[in-house]
Amino acid sequence: QVQLVESGGGLVQAGGSLRLSCAASGSDFSIYTMGWHRQAPGKQRDWVAIITSDGRTNYADSVKGRFTISRDNAKNTVYLQMNSLKPEDTAVYYCQKGGSWGQGTQVTVSS
Numbered sequence: 163q164v165q166l167v168e169s170g171g172g173l174v175q176a177g178g179s180l181r182l183s184c185a186a187s188g189s190d191f192s193i194y195t196m197g198w199h200r201q202a203p204g205k206q207r208d209w210v211a212i213i214t215s216d217g218r219t220n221y222a223d224s225v226k227g228r229f230t231i232s233r234d235n236a237k238n239t240v241y242l243q244m245n246s247l248k249p250e251d252t253a254v255y256y257c258q259k260g261g262s263w264g265q266g267t268q269v270t271v272s273s
Contacts, residue, residue: 164188164262171255171267174247178271182242184257184264192235194260198242200253200269207256211242225251247271 170182182198195214201207211221211231219231230243240257247269254266 164259166257166259166262166264168255168257168264168267171269173270173272176247176249176271176273178247179243179245180247180269182244182255182257182267182269184240184242186238186240186257186259188238191238191259196231196233196240197258198231198240199256199258200251201256201266202250202253205253210255213240244269249273 165187167185168182170180172180174180193215195212197212198210199207200210209222210225211219211229213219213231213233221229228246231240233240249271252269252271254268256266257264
């Protein structure tokens with residue numbers, strides 16, 4: 163069973179930065195596309211960013227230019243660097259590997 167453990171969330175002022183991490187279990191991490199998603203209160207879960215096994219990335223328009231997804235296959239970890247944060251970025255952020263999801267980490271951006 164795949165385990166994904168997110169960390170790095172917290173409370174930050176608008177314009178600030180946070181770096182989320184997601185540590186994955188399993189020996190096949192490097193072959194998977196990894197994703198970050200988020201869910202704000204009362205809203206559906208939306209994808210934020212993905213990174214393929216060969217390092218190609220794609221971002222939702224709402225975060226393009228502010229967020230950066232990266233991965234360290236030696237550490238079985240995917241990261242999400244979030245800069246220039248806005249109050250509308252407030253959400254629970256989830257890591258995804260295939261059909262598995264982490265428990266989420268709360269990000270709150272105050273105005």
